Amino acid sequence: MNIVIEKAKACNLQEIADIEKEIFSTPWSLKNITDTFKNENNCFFVAKDLESGEIVGHICLETVLDEGILTSIAVKEKYRNKGIAKKLMDSFIDEAKNRNIAFINLEVRASNAPAIALYEKYGFEKVGTRKNYYSKPTEDALLMMLNF
Numbered sequence: 786m787n788i789v790i791e792k793a794k795a796c797n798l799q800e801i802a803d804i805e806k807e808i809f810s811t812p813w814s815l816k817n818i819t820d821t822f823k824n825e826n827n828c829f830f831v832a833k834d835l836e837s838g839e840i841v842g843h844i845c846l847e848t849v850l851d852e853g854i855l856t857s858i859a860v861k862e863k864y865r866n867k868g869i870a871k872k873l874m875d876s877f878i879d880e881a882k883n884r885n886i887a888f889i890n891l892e893v894r895a896s897n898a899p900a901i902a903l904y905e906k907y908g909f910e911k912v913g914t915r916k917n918y919y920s921k922p923t924e925d926a927l928l929m930m931l932n933f
Contacts, residue, residue, distance in 0.1 A: 787836055788869055790876045793829035793843065798822055800840035801829065808859045810921035821845060821856070830876045832860065832869045844873040846880055853881045855891035858900070870903055878907065887933060892926040894919055904929050 793801065798818050805812035813821075821827050826849070832842035842860035846853055855877065860869045881889055892915065893900050909929040918926035
């Protein structure tokens with residue numbers, strides 16, 4: 786398996802939507818993904834398996850002035866624990882720094898220990914909680930922030 790990280794292209798959006806549906810109980814719609822992609826302040830990266838040509842993961846950076854927001858990160862189940870999320874995060878952080886982002890915010894399910902551990906490795910800190918933020922099932926969101 787040879788995984789490369791590259792900026793998403795319009796032809797990748799359906800695969801991103803498919804991954805969202807596979808992973809999340811309340812996935813982004815193709816329309817939402819497309820609208821986000823078209824906004825020049827935002828950036829999607831995809832993880833591509835060069836052997837199969839398959840998109841196996843993605844991450845999205847949205848920016849507002851000097852604030853970055855990690856709005857989505859996902860890796861297909863069978864590709865997990867292979868360092869792909871780390872590669873996506875590396876590209877995400879590099880892009881944020883290139884855009885002179887001062888800080889990055891994100892929300893994560895309180896029960897998503899693997900994601901929380903990944904974010905903490907990058908220096909994200911827990912800064913708050915949003916009660917009952919997620920549905921299917923109802924769950925709190927942890928708010929995390931990384932300052933540069």
